[in-house]
Amino acid sequence: MKAVRQFGKIAAQTTLAASMLLTAAIAQAHPEITATEKMPVAGLYEIKFNQAADVLYVAATGSRGEENAARILVLDPESLAVQSEYDVGETALYGLAVNNRTQTLYGTATRTGHIVALDLENGEVKGMIGGDRAHVRQLVVDEDTNTIYASVVGSRRETDNPIPSSLWVIDGDAHEITKKIDIPGTLTGLDVDIDAGLAYMTDMNANHVVQVDIDSGDVLNQWPTGGESTINVAVDPEGQRLFVTNQGSGTLTIMNAGNGDVIETIATGEGALSVAYNPDANHIYVTNRRAGTTSVVDAESYEIVSNLATGTLPQSLAIDWETEVVYVSNKARGLGRNAPADAEPVVDENGDTVNRIIPNH
Template sequence: MTILRLNLTPLTRALCAVGIGLAMNSPALATPTIQQTARVAKEPYEIVVNPVTDRLYVAAYGAGRGEQPQGQGIVVIHPETLEVDHTIAVPEAAFGLGINTATQRLYSSNALSGKITVFDLKTGSAIATIQDGDKKAHLRQVVVDEASNTIYVTTVGGFTRDPSATPPDSQVWVIDGATNTLAHIINAPVTMATGLALDAGAGRLYVTDMLDQQVAVIDTKSREVVQRFASGGEKTKDGGDSTNVDVDPSGGRLFVTHQMSGTLTVLESASGKLLKTIPTGKGALAVRYIAPAQQIYVTNRNAQTTTVIDSESYEVLAQLETGSFPQSLAYDAKRGLVYVTNKPKSLPRNAPADAHPIDDPRGDSVSIIKP
């Protein structure tokens, strides 16, 4: 998830944005299908699953362009029916989401204000705000290490809306979940930090660089970059490509999406060796590796599809038309279901401030996929 509002080049547009018997022995051979799609949230971004409350949480920016867009909040949804249970009020619009299911804390990132909001899911209220002074860092991905109660957040860096200003460095924030404080900042791990994935067992954090097409490897103990290697993306004339990343800890692999080239690359996590490049669709964005199903899921915003890939053979199993602009992914381990948020078509950026939002029947929705 990320959002830019002004002077959108192709780079910044890329920023705005992974037989029944046979199936029993090899889950990846099953044919993935869309079980249901329901319109549940205005301008949905990221989604997380909470097994404790047995609910889905969706970050909804809301419709309209006022200070408080209609429907803004964190929408709480039933994981089987997709019925809206209630909406949690937010002091800042939520884009990225991360959850600690042990402490029942939800963390939302705001790409415009540079703030992380902490929610207590037991009470459904915001309990803390975390910011680097008064800086409006372009926050993006949120990843939680439940065992250490540590939250990691990328700040994009590498660009500025002011052509006369020097672009800020990218960063990875390290937040102490016990005190809700910004404990450390890892400065300039890459040029333009977008995606983030954690292998907690190995003590490694992986950061994708949208501008320079590389992956940085951070040691979570020393909080230093220990390695960098190519992501397998393309350096195009329009700029960035590599966007999001997920990790297969047991298999020693990374999965990286590339928006401009519309591909997923598979890398060795230890060496960065390129194992496979898989075309998925235009605007490849979110990626999620589902180990029990032996499948990889990729949302393709511009292609309006979600790609399902066999994680062993790298065969494309399905191209599912989930919605107008498939955005983010979540997995419910209890039910074995995958969830996709679908953003709607929107007004042009030069539209009048009082223009009515487009009513897109294929947007503002969540889809359930059965692997």
């Protein structure tokens, strides 16, 4: 797998002199979308920012039925133009994580159950981890120890050979799983308080947040969120809070990370999916997949600052921690799973895009 193409940069921005002061005031009062770019490959999933290289990566699987179309697109963080790409067509990746120190991109190859370690310098695969039908989903990287954590979604229905939900702990040097912690339930989202040695995972069926001691492998607590189809979680280690999205109820739940108490529940929008927290901007970000919006929530008052229209199916979030700019990947509406082979493709101009959002300062 190697980077195979180069693309030019695009940048365009205009302002009206007569309304300059008013525009500046609005930009300071509310987050603003400053760029939207249509991607050349369909099926966008997770987006991640590489702080060391100052580029974005977005996973694109290609259109349904299209063979060997998957790519990792490399984007300019200002214009969102595609600069290059990694051809991963034989092993489509969905979830992503970056180790800035080793310049390694990790991706979940959900179809095969592997986690792929991709060398960002030369595009070569350094490791294939796991397999055996595991539904690998969410990744977190501890760059200091080069440890990767992964959530594995278990079987949602009773079968003769069920796959357990679990937390994988991976040695990033050896590209080996050093620990598998099997946990009853249907685990989807994952975030890690690295200093505390605690993992927080969401159980989509039970609508719980599960707190796991990574060293011992013990499940310490299971806390109800009060939402439906609890899907993802972001942890605030300093404030000891959890930010949890509930896709079924379209809500964001703020919880105490120590005892699981629900602090606040906020209706963000239908299909609340991904969540990210930026303590410097004092914002929580939520993509509302079915509503076609991204909510910006004040992390102190818990009031919604903005609901930004970010495309057909907003998918995932990435933050540039130096500039505090936020990026949203957005999937297009496509043919259903049972669509006939000769069905006309769906044309969705507002899908398969990436948005760039400047936060409130």
